[in-house]
Ligand SMILES: Cc1ncc(COP(=O)(O)OP(=O)(O)O)c(N)n1
Ligand SMILES: Cc1ncsc1CCOP(=O)(O)O
């Protein structure tokens with residue numbers, strides 16, 4: 290946030306939160322979101338949708354109600370605004386008690402209610418603010434009139450971390466400019482960014498004549514167009530609330546902004562697709578099922594994205610080791626995956642570009658056929674040329690934000706961090722995960738400072754990004770790493786423990802078993 294409570298570097302606040310928490314051992318902090326929105330009696334949108342999304346994403350959600358609507362699948366029949374003083378009472382109640390990771394706003398129906406929200410946010414500084422500038426219901430009912438525009442523009446938007454207007458809302462905020470094309474959505478995102486939010490997502494679901502649903506994400510420097518096939522269904526009531534709450538939930542768990550937005554878009558697409566034929570209510574616009582993931586085969590999802598659990602057993606290749614044992618990189622990668630490696634990185638420091646590219650293409654094929662992601666160490670050019678799933682960079686490699694602008698929103702970016710400051714920067718730059726080490730001394734990487742288990746823990750505590758430990762890790766010490774008691778430590782990355790071994794398959798199987806056992810014991 291800009292002016293309210295100085296949450297620009299929110300990982301620093303996570304650090305202090307963790308510090309207070311560790312006074313009581315075995316306390317587990319649950320990611321928490323506060324939604325400030327209107328109630329929808331039909332339960333498709335508003336507070337009810339927000340609660341369902343957060344529950345579906347594993348995040349606790351408290352709710353402050355700004356208005357009660359009489360609403361169903363046919364439309365909004367009536368709206369009752371809560372007195373601003375009572376909205377304020379609710380805000381005080383929860384903000385003085387909970388430690389919210391993210392506050393998300395939906396229907397803020399009057400300038401007086403926005404005013405009490407601003408006052409409470411200044412009394413109780415929060416970590417991140419997601420603003421869904423709800424103005425009109427999907428059925429066309431005005432939920433917040435033009436009287437709120439100036440307080441939105443002048444006071445709320447400048448403190449938002451992200452705003453998520455649809456094209457109609459973006460147009461209203463910009464004084465009625467026409468937005469009918471993706472190019473106009475980009476211009477709108479840029480103008481809205483000038484009003485102060487850190488990120489802008491202009492949702493193009495309402496754009497006419499498109500077989501795709503295109504959303505434009507702007508971070509102040511780069512635009513990303515997030516596209517997905519349009520789903521034909523009447524059950525679209527609550528998509529805006531669902532998207533914004535899902536962004537809030539993912540941020541609360543520690544995602545970078547772009548990653549949170551991608552997961553949220555994917556969540557909405559999957560929910561719409563799963564629910565396209567259900568019939569709830571007799572009106573034109575039905576709700577959809579937020580708990581589809583409890584019921585459907587996860588393999589049938591329309592989109593997937595980065596899964597932090599894939600960092601569990603991270604195989605990092607080494608050209609010298611595979612040459613020494615007289616095997617190709619592709620064979621080594623295949624054996625590592627068959628033994629249980631859950632993600633692979635090609636770290637071929639000595640390879641010639643042409644040869645590296647050929648090997649990388651073959652490894653992409655092997656990894657795709659096994660459903661395992663393949664990342665390239667350092668070389669963004671090779672990653673682009675072989676269509677790898679992402680890149681891992683260190684502190685002296687290409688900066689993460691530049692890698693992101695070259696690879697686009699869908700690729701995975703990992704960054705090496707030895708310190709809490711580097712971990713904070715990784716989140717700000719939009720990395721998907723952190724590689725932290727060398728945890729133990731290693732011969733694989735020369736002149737590499739060892740940070741120990743304490744250094745690893747500090748990095749984990751400084752960030753909510755998923756972390757994989759690296760450096761000198763093998764069967765004998767993997768358990769001590771996994772036991773450091775950091776919920777975002779997702780696994781170990783190893784080079785010699787897999788590739789400086791006679792049989793990669795056996796080594797991978799043994800290490801996988803050790804990791805599984807230590808997970809069970811935690
Ligand atoms: C998963 C993972 N973590 C850390 C590193 C180290 O990357 P970097 O600091 O860029 O050093 P090099 O690997 O390039 O020598 C990594 N490769 N993977
Ligand atoms: C690439 C890298 N980055 C930090 S330590 C390291 C090497 C890890 O290799 P090993 O698993 O053989 O110790």
Ligand SMILES: [Mg+2]
Pocket residue numbers: 666667681682683686
């Ligand atoms: Mg590097």
